[in-house]
Amino acid sequence: MSDATLSAIERFTERFERITQIEDLPEVIRTYPGLEAVLSVSILNLVRHTTQYRVDLPIAWIDAARAPHPLTEHAAFQDQRLRDLWEIDGADPLLVGDIEHLVGISDRVLMFYRYQAIRAFALLPLVIDEQIIGFIHLTWQTVQSFQATDHRNLTLLARQVVWILQSLQLSAQLQARVERTEYLLLLTTILSYATSENEIVESVGTHLARYEVHQTILHYLDSDDHGNLTTITMSGIWESVMRVDRITRLFDPHPIPAFLQPYLIGRDPIIIPDTSATFGALPTSVTYAYGVNAPTIVILPLYTGRICQGALFLAWKAHYLPSQEARDVFAALTQIVAPVVASRRAYLVAERARLQSEARARELEMVSKVSAAASENLDLDHLLQTVVDLGKSGFNLYHAQIYLADQDGQTLHLAAAARDDSGRGDSAWTPVTLSLVEDRSLTARCGRERRGIIINDVTQNPDFQANPTFPAIRSEMAVPMILGQQLIGVISVQAREVERFTPNILLVLTALANEIAVSVQNARLYAEQLKVADELRNLDHLKSQFLANMSHELRTPLNAILNFTYFVASGVFGPVNEKQVDALSKVTESGRHLLGLINDVLDFSKIEAGMMQLFLEDFALDELLDGVLAATQSLHRSPQVELRAEIAPDLPIISADKRRLRQILLNLISNAIKFTEHGTITLVAQIADDHVRFAVHDTGKGIPPEEHEAIFEAFKQTPDGLMRGGTGLGLPISRRLAEAHGGHLWVESRVGHGASFYVTIPLSAKGRN
Amino acid sequence: MLLKNKRIFVIEDDAANLAIACVFLRQQGATVYFERWGYETPTQLCSLLPIDVILLDLMFPNNVNGYDLFDAIRAHPDLSAIPIVAVTSADPDREMIKVRERGFNGFISKPISPIFPKYIAEILNGKAIWLGNSLDVPN
Numbered sequence: 001m002s003d004a005t006l007s008a009i010e011r012f013t014e015r016f017e018r019i020t021q022i023e024d025l026p027e028v029i030r031t032y033p034g035l036e037a038v039l040s041v042s043i044l045n046l047v048r049h050t051t052q053y054r055v056d057l058p059i060a061w062i063d064a065a066r067a068p069h070p071l072t073e074h075a076a077f078q079d080q081r082l083r084d085l086w087e088i089d090g091a092d093p094l095l096v097g098d099i100e101h102l103v104g105i106s107d108r109v110l111m112f113y114r115y116q117a118i119r120a121f122a123l124l125p126l127v128i129d130e131q132i133i134g135f136i137h138l139t140w141q142t143v144q145s146f147q148a149t150d151h152r153n154l155t156l157l158a159r160q161v162v163w164i165l166q167s168l169q170l171s172a173q174l175q176a177r178v179e180r181t182e183y184l185l186l187l188t189t190i191l192s193y194a195t196s197e198n199e200i201v202e203s204v205g206t207h208l209a210r211y212e213v214h215q216t217i218l219h220y221l222d223s224d225d226h227g228n229l230t231t232i233t234m235s236g237i238w239e240s241v242m243r244v245d246r247i248t249r250l251f252d253p254h255p256i257p258a259f260l261q262p263y264l265i266g267r268d269p270i271i272i273p274d275t276s277a278t279f280g281a282l283p284t285s286v287t288y289a290y291g292v293n294a295p296t297i298v299i300l301p302l303y304t305g306r307i308c309q310g311a312l313f314l315a316w317k318a319h320y321l322p323s324q325e326a327r328d329v330f331a332a333l334t335q336i337v338a339p340v341v342a343s344r345r346a347y348l349v350a351e352r353a354r355l356q357s358e359a360r361a362r363e364l365e366m367v368s369k370v371s372a373a374a375s376e377n378l379d380l381d382h383l384l385q386t387v388v389d390l391g392k393s394g395f396n397l398y399h400a401q402i403y404l405a406d407q408d409g410q411t412l413h414l415a416a417a418a419r420d421d422s423g424r425g426d427s428a429w430t431p432v433t434l435s436l437v438e439d440r441s442l443t444a445r446c447g448r449e450r451r452g453i454i455i456n457d458v459t460q461n462p463d464f465q466a467n468p469t470f471p472a473i474r475s476e477m478a479v480p481m482i483l484g485q486q487l488i489g490v491i492s493v494q495a496r497e498v499e500r501f502t503p504n505i506l507l508v509l510t511a512l513a514n515e516i517a518v519s520v521q522n523a524r525l526y527a528e529q530l531k532v533a534d535e536l537r538n539l540d541h542l543k544s545q546f547l548a549n550m551s552h553e554l555r556t557p558l559n560a561i562l563n564f565t566y567f568v569a570s571g572v573f574g575p576v577n578e579k580q581v582d583a584l585s586k587v588t589e590s591g592r593h594l595l596g597l598i599n600d601v602l603d604f605s606k607i608e609a610g611m612m613q614l615f616l617e618d619f620a621l622d623e624l625l626d627g628v629l630a631a632t633q634s635l636h637r638s639p640q641v642e643l644r645a646e647i648a649p650d651l652p653i654i655s656a657d658k659r660r661l662r663q664i665l666l667n668l669i670s671n672a673i674k675f676t677e678h679g680t681i682t683l684v685a686q687i688a689d690d691h692v693r694f695a696v697h698d699t700g701k702g703i704p705p706e707e708h709e710a711i712f713e714a715f716k717q718t719p720d721g722l723m724r725g726g727t728g729l730g731l732p733i734s735r736r737l738a739e740a741h742g743g744h745l746w747v748e749s750r751v752g753h754g755a756s757f758y759v760t761i762p763l764s765a766k767g768r769n
Numbered sequence: 770m771l772l773k774n775k776r777i778f779v780i781e782d783d784a785a786n787l788a789i790a791c792v793f794l795r796q797q798g799a800t801v802y803f804e805r806w807g808y809e810t811p812t813q814l815c816s817l818l819p820i821d822v823i824l825l826d827l828m829f830p831n832n833v834n835g836y837d838l839f840d841a842i843r844a845h846p847d848l849s850a851i852p853i854v855a856v857t858s859a860d861p862d863r864e865m866i867k868v869r870e871r872g873f874n875g876f877i878s879k880p881i882s883p884i885f886p887k888y889i890a891e892i893l894n895g896k897a898i899w900l901g902n903s904l905d906v907p908n
Binding site: 544547548551552555556558559560561562563564566567570572592595599602606611612613615617658659663 | 857879880901
């Protein structure tokens with residue numbers, strides 16, 4: 001048992017000592033129904049020697065206003081008569097030997113005695129603490145002659161009766177004290193085991209049943225601050241004497257009526273015996289909260305030290321005036337209940353903080369998971385399914401869906417859904433499309449109003465459309481996904497509990513929804529890009545196919561032209577004369593030229609389309625250069641031009657596209673021949689580090705600096721070049737072929753000093769487009 | 770006579786191209802058999818054994834390609850060792866890599882030239898020939 005409880009019991013018993021015996025006496029006498037008989041026997045024994053007459057023993061209690069209250073069942077004694085008699089007064093016994101000789105007695109009293117044939121009487125005051133608490137009334141039917149000894153004996157008799165009463169009273173008090181202490185101890189024990197507000201209220205209510213308390217309501221301070229009691233965390237309604245019929249939900253916000261709050265300032269119990277006199281008619285909300293139109297209420301503030309923990313409210317069905325004993329029990333009760341409430345409150349605060357931080361942590365974890373999933377996921381369906389799955393489990397929801405708005409903003413389409421029993425979304429049990437214009441569902445309304453909406457109890461929402469597949473929906477929330485001005489969609493979630501969604505969750509989900517909106521947009525853009533890329537790929541494929549076909553279609557006739565011409569010219573089909581040979585050689589030359597042009601155009605197209613592929617093979621550079629030099633011998637050139645080669649010895653094997661290197665070198669040499677009237681053209685080949693460097697030097701008129709780059713651009717043939725024929729694509733193609741090998745091609749030239757074209761090719765080309 | 774006593778099988782759809790190939794090869798002493806492409810080609814080849822080299826065009830009408838035929842020939846136990854050369858006017862940039870990967874013994878681009886029999890002879894000597902441009906035609 002706690003110190004607080006012990007001190008509470010001590011205070012209670014101290015308080016008990018102060019109970020005035022007088023106030024307590026009626027209870028004592030009432031508790032002993034045979035008292036009158038006992039007293040009668042005692043008194044008769046005492047007075048027998050003085051009288052032979054019958055004795056009446058009406059005992060009355062005189063209150064502070066001296067109003068007599070009959071204490072026994074004796075009916076003969078009427079209030080008014082006693083009052084009149086009492087006017088005779090005196091603390092000493094009043095002995096009247098003969099009423100006919102009594103001076104100053106009222107006629108009515110006289111008539112009273114005469115009527116009962118009483119001739120003499122004795123009135124013996126019962127005095128406790130100098131206060132008369134009643135008297136013994138002895139009557140005789142004959143005239144008595146009272147002596148001094150009678151006076152003394154009767155005084156003694158009165159004192160003995162008082163002693164008897166006092167001892168009875170003490171015994172009763174003791175018994176009551178033992179009883180109360182016992183049940184307060186019991187209550188303390190029970191309360192110490194109370195694990196819920198229900199149990200606290202039930203224990204207290206059970207112990208207050210003997211005071212006819214109709215309801216016991218326990219109010220907690222909602223927070224730790226020591227301010228006003230503004231909200232409660234629990235309210236128990238005590239409907240009947242022995243059982244709790246209705247305990248309202250924990251954490252149900254249930255404000256203490258404002259008009260009661262001023263009464264909670266002090267620490268003392270406040271008794272409002274007549275609420276209608278004090279407050280006027282109680283508001284309906286109050287009578288609802290208190291269960292009855294409580295005419296009497298008692299407010300018991302609960303304090304531990306200087307901290308107010310809350311209050312106990314007791315309400316009665318009918319007017320009730322608590323006795324001093326009841327008040328003392330109430331006071332003692334506050335001392336016992338306050339520490340219990342304090343510890344329970346501390347637990348609740350800690351528990352709530354724990355739950356909040358747990359919920360917060362869960363939310364944050366969920367948010368980060370969803371964000372991560374959203375940002376790394378570019379597949380729209382998968383993204384949305386991940387979001388609803390994570391959201392449903394993260395927020396512990398019944399059901400979650402994402403609807404996406406269509407382009408014209410008229411309709412919402414179900415994009416993903418998750419429910420807690422079947423897990424995956426299934427369009428069979430969720431509306432697939434919702435009209436943004438007229439649908440009354442929360443989802444459509446949210447999209448229409450473009451704001452998050454919480455419905456905390458769907459049964460209170462007239463627009464709620466019960467879905468037979470989701471019988472358990474009790475609350476729902478929807479938040480829009482908005483990007484800029486555009487409604488991307490709506491996230492809609494449902495829970496099994498009422499009031500599941502707090503403004504806090506709404507904020508979290510709104511932030512999340514906006515993030516998801518961005519991801520949705522990204523996913524859509526990505527899908528679009530994929531589509532475009534796909535189309536481009538198709539286009540590329542078509543282009544590539546076209547080029548391949550062109551290559552085939554253009555070369556096939558040339559095979560016939562060139563070779564049949566050769567056959568005719570070489571006499572396969574019979575003798576030919578010189579003129580015919582000359583003509584046929586022009587055909588051959590033109591055919592070869594045409595093939596060159598076709599190759600250039602196709603090469604350039606392939607380069608432009610990014611489809612140039614190298615055919616890499618290992619070969620000896622010597623072999624390549626021999627072939628190139630051999631080929632150049634057949635080129636037409638000015639007789640004043642000398643072809644030279646400066647080939648470094650011991651050239652290595654290279655990994656490259658042989659045909660393309662040959663093409664580059666022949667192109668450079670044939671260009672040089674074209675633009676050189678006289679002098680020399682020199683082909684140089686040497687190794688530098690990990691690449692081979694070719695150079696073609698000529699002694700032509702040179703290239704002005706402004707044309708150094710232009711000559712490598714397609715369709716920018718110089719006027720001079722135009723004059724000499726060709727496609728003008730040779731250099732651009734050559735440079736791109738060198739670059740495709742990972743090498744370079746450039747020119748160095750001064751006007752009047754010839755030109756030098758350089759090509760570098762890595763010995764181990766990787767081949768790239 | 771570069772190809773004396775050599776038995777060469779040419780699979781070619783275009784009559785002119787076939788004639789040209791035949792002229793060049795027979796001039797060098799080869800015996801040339803030829804056929805348009807067909808499912809029975811492998812069987813026909815078996816009846817003509819021994820064959821020293823097969824010249825195969827890659828592009829035929831109706832989207833048929835020479836690779837399927839190549840696979841069919843190579844899959845035949847009696848024919849699998851015969852060198853096969855692609856002789857084609859298909860784009861060498863596209864096809865030459867594929868042909869090499871497939872396991873052909875060479876690629877000779879059309880138009881062919883009078884040097885053509887020399888390349889075939891080299892292939893018969895075991896050399897791989899990769900000829901993206903059979904003519905040296907610098908412009």
